[in-house]
Amino acid sequence: MLKGHPKGLFVLALANMGERFGYYTMLAIFVLFIQAKFGFEKDACSLIFSSFLALVYFLPLFGGILADRFLGYGKTIILGVVVMFLGYFLLAIPTGVNLMAKVMMFGALGLIAIGTGCFKGNLQALVGNLYDDPKYNSKRDMAFSIFYMCINIGAFFAPSAAGAVYNHFLSKAGLTYEAKIPALAHQFANGTITPEGLQSFKQLAEAQTAGASANLSAFGTNYIDKLSEGYNYGFAVACISLIISMFIFLAFRKYYKSADITAREQEKADKATGQTSHVEELSPAETKQRIVALCLVFAVVIFFWMAFHQNGLTLTWFARDYTNSAVTxxxxxxxxxxxxxxxxxxxxxxxxxxxxxxxxxxxxxxxxxxxxxxxxxxxxxxxxxxxxITPEIFQQFNPFFIVILTPVAVGLFAMLNSKGKEPSAPRKIGMGMFIAALAFIFMAVGSIGLPTPDAIAATGGVSDVLVSPNMLIGTYFMLTIAELFLSPMGLSFVSRVAPPKYKGLMQGGWLAATAVGNYCVAIIGHLWGIQLWMMWGVLVVLCVLSGTFIFSIMKKLEAVAK
CATH class of the missing domain: 1.10.287 (Helix Hairpins)
Structure with a gap:
């Protein structure tokens, strides 16, 4: 699996792994943080979370243009790391809950999104350039699977790192994590708490600190402050990981230096030396055909990411509110x-x-x-x-399964390839959509009979009827299989099909489609309150329709992929 690849692949994969570790550490606790600290309701949380994700994946479109036309890949990537670092640093600073604190938080999110826009797509373009060499071209799909696995190694450690940091600082204050307390504390502070909720709040306060029920206002403020500080310090982990990522990227540049050249830079170099490099020439019709095919794929994957990135929103809420936190x-x-x-x-x-x-x-x-x-x-x-267990920990199962299943998937596809039966990249993407539908069918069936989120909001938002953690683990397992069929194959498909002069732009286009899907995550967040099985059912329908569509245009997609 690892043999026969250029060394640059491993340098770029490790640099990306460091950056993704920091990003997923932040993302694991972000929604929990803004609800606990600022008391945002589900609609505000959904909008903030989905808008941030959308920017993170949309701005690489402009990062690709910046690299293709002006700075080149390497300089744009370095700029991205610096800007991201500033964003994570601001997010790591403990603040109050006033207007300035909110402005600071949104500013930090903006910097992280801009930095990621400069970093993400262009690093992927460098990987693709390494495999333009005929010596390595046949290993392109496997390369992106390895690259994708390294992303998920970083993501695997992230939830545990976030949980360890904030629980450490919470325990230093003599407190432990209790999912109901932040919501009840905010209800108490704004005068909307019910008698039943007040009784629950008193009991929980006494369980944390003897005598705390005598001054619930002080207890609630202190608990939210200490929990929020713990989240802030969890965000600081991302700063450290970016320093490591930058070191790897700069220290081992010689291994990918040959790939750090855009089509525009290659043309200038050729004119200066009088030499002519072999660059694939496409007619305007061929260029248009490829871009149209890529845009059709982009349209399909919107709905996959809309479903998949529920992991940081409704699936995290489900882990907090409907999943047993005691494991035996x-x-x-x-x-x-x-x-x-x-x-x-x-x-x-x-x-x-x-x-x-x-x-x-x-x-x-x-x-x-x-x-x-x-x-x-x-x-x-x-x-x-x-x-x-705490809610964010479930987000480690997707990257865990990626790390375990990637070599299995690579081996399976290699075996099918040797027999001439390996599905094309577009066909794998279509299969991934149907597998994602199965994951949410599983969630829908398991959610039948559970109370609605609106029905339990008055008592802290945590259900008395709790499901086994295995339900979420099983869902993440199926979503991981879907992701392996879709995401690395999509990256490879874009790298293979993108017209040479638009590589950075098309990688940005893939991420922009992901951005639209991420913005649509909020649609499901807004539905949080209705019957859960109906909410998951919306995702099932969307995934099935998307999978059906991509199979209906399969001949057109496979024609440009040859």
């Missing part, structure tokens, strides 16, 4: 990061053994499996009988 039995192993790392080591030991051709490699793989399995078992046996 074998399921505990999935909520301890060291144990999960050991499971990954064990899995790669098994996978490596099946792929190894030499005895030395088989022995090394066996040792890795034994170490991983023994380590996971040791962590499991040392766990308490009951462990308590």
């Amino acid at each position: 039995g074998l399921g505990r192993i999935g909520f301890r990061l060291p144990a999960m790392v050991m499971m990954i080591v064990a899995f790669y030991g098994i996978f490596g053994f099946t792929q190894a051709k030499k005895m030395g490699a088989k022995i090394a793989s066996t040792v890795a499996f034994v170490i991983g399995a023994a380590g996971a078992y040791a962590y499991y046996t040392g766990m308490p009988e009951v462990i308590n």
